[in-house]
Amino acid sequence: MEIIHLILGKANPERMNGVNKVVHEMATRQCESGENVEVWGITNHPVHDYPVRSFTTRLFQSERNIFWLSDVLKKEISAKQKGTIFHLHGGFIPQMYSASMWMKKNKIPFIITPHGSYNKIAMLKNKFLKQLYFHFFERKMLSAANSIHSLGQSEIDGLQSVFPNDKSVLIPYGLESLKELVQWKNTGEFIVGYCGRLDLYTKGLIELLQGFALFRQEQTGAKLWIIGDGKDQDKEKLIKVATAMNIQNSIVFFGSRYGEEKNILLLHINVLAVPSRNEGLPTVVLEAAAMGIPCLVTRATNTGDYINRYIAGIVIEHTDPNEIHYGLKRLYYAMQTEIGTQAIRANARRMIKEAFDWKLILGRFHKLYEA
Known part of the structure; x- marks a missing residue:
């Protein structure tokens, strides 16, 4: 055949x-x-x-x-x-x-x-x-x-x-076989990551910034790393939104990164956020989970059932700033102990090994x- x-x-x-x-x-x-x-x-x-x-x-x-x-x-x-x-x-x-x-x-x-x-x-x-x-x-x-x-x-x-x-x-x-689990470098920061196209509506990026802004009011050391590119006007709009909410100094735009360069960045984040309105099956969720990174996803990503089944992150119903804020807060507190962090990281890797x-x-x- x-x-x-x-x-x-x-x-x-x-x-x-x-x-x-x-x-x-x-x-x-x-x-x-x-x-x-x-x-x-x-x-x-x-x-x-x-x-x-x-x-x-x-x-x-x-x-x-x-x-x-x-x-x-x-x-x-x-x-x-x-x-x-x-x-x-x-x-x-x-x-x-x-x-x-x-x-x-x-x-x-x-x-x-x-x-x-x-x-x-x-x-x-x-x-x-x-x-x-x-x-x-x-x-x-x-x-x-x-x-x-x-x-x-x-x-x-x-x-x-x-x-x-x-x-x-x-x-x-x-997804390919799991790589050796790399320990996070404890920098004292809580880094939320996004990796993908800068498509404001489909990927829910405005809502991500709004939800992160609410989260940062409580955790002032939090950072948001945005990996990816899109239309120039979309990036400019994100910068304007961030500036209006006074969180521009807490956001880093890395542009497009591929291969090991992207993986190195992902290994520094604490949580991957994918608040999309529409997806097939986002590979970045699988890549992150394989590294032991818990994910905050919407139902629309089609990964929610797996995340819930393996307790590998948080699933929110809608692309909504308040739900994103609540999800980030839950993950933050779940990962404040070594036991909690290791458990959710292990669950994410087990999800990839068994379901994918x-x-x-x-x-x-x-x-x-x-x-």
Whole structure:
């Protein structure tokens, strides 16, 4: 069986795009387990300028019209014989719609992972345009798909409300083996960390600053580290909000960091905060938990059930400053003793080891492809 992941981009893990990072990790693990796997990327710049990887990557030039596929890509899809299955990544992407229709015409099976595109909050953004697009394009693609893979229950629920189906399958992504637990350096500070795109609304960053400001009124030594980049105006707005609340001296903007440089920063934080309104399955939560870092997450991250089950952090219901403040306060007091800190850190690592074991997850994907 041959598995081909089709994405926009190059599956470069050194980018803030979560889909690219997830596909890179998944293809790497599938390759290591003996699967015949490739990644095909549609890109404006089809140059292989990414780190060395174990799987084959093929890049195809994107067309000026986003609904068009290059003749080369169409020819390569058509050439695939029985025993090949395509795994499409991303929702509301015209290129994926066109590729799916071409696969349907050539009787080639495919599954699709929308990566959070169908949960109810995501569907509200540009609601009218999404309703039109869904009616004319997305519905046809989903009807043609053999399976619809979701990373969390919120996406299955959202899709069922607009496209009732029996194709939905919930499988989380895994994480690489746990590294040796590194002890925190006790600096006397309590550092709250955020790592991801600076998307103010989706990621709940204004509310994070507001919740942190309330927390800092009680814990004046607290710091907020923001790792990641986005639109210049979003960062400028965050700085203005921080200045208006007089917490600008307690916030550090690190910009984008990747690989070990990012990991070194994460190892200094006490709590990772992910107050998103919409996610598929944020890999940074898994990365942090694997380091023994407790997380404050919203239900919308699709990690809440795991966090609660393993007592690996705090789950809040809404992207709300008061809930963020309350969650940070609970974690702060839970970690004021050595016993409490070690227990919650151990729980976070056990969650990754048991619930996000790649061996088990790859087995579930293999059965899905075979089906």
